[in-house]
Amino acid sequence: GAVVSQHPSWVICKSGTSVKIECRSLDFQATTMFWYRQFPKQSLMLMATSNEGSKATYEQGVEKDKFLINHASLTLSTLTVTSAHPEDSSFYICSGRSGRDGNIQYFGAGTRLSVL
């Protein structure tokens, strides 16, 4: 299957600072990338969908000014958590889908964010 790289795998930051998470599709062009949030022992909740060169579409209840998503190329999407607070601590996972088999999403390994 296709490979999605997510970096960093774990980040600790101070409250009030911003953190950027990168998601790269290594061997395919990701027409669309998705960002999920997963709380401990819970399911994945879709936060936003981004298409290359377009503004991201956020799910209901997700603050777009707090979670900034940029999808500047077909292989790179970034999620920036701005002015992070302890309640933003979570596991964030990205995925990408290609134009060839658009119904399959390939997932990154996730990023654990801890806000102190």
Add this chain to the structure above:
Amino acid sequence: AQTVTQSQPEMSVQEAETVTLSCTYDTSESDYYLFWYKQPPSRQMILVIRQEAYKQQNATENRFSVNFQKAAKSFSLKISDSQLGDAAMYFCAYGSNYKLTFGKGTLLTVNP
């Protein structure tokens, strides 16, 4: 909105035995996909199997097969000859318009 229900929070199976994980979903759409993803302790989501709703034939991938009952909106996963490496959280997912909706997951334990 679509919903996905996995009624078994936890399941266990003996190594080499067979186990079936349940999943039901609710939708008014006719064109959609269903998936089973596996999330081991590493937390990397891995696609196990996919089923197109328009196909009547059940999908099979080696030891993994599904029982897709469209009218009943049921999509169960059968794992044959269970291996220790199958131990993981299994998520059923509904796909439509390229978006996925996940169930809450079933934690599968494989006993040696």
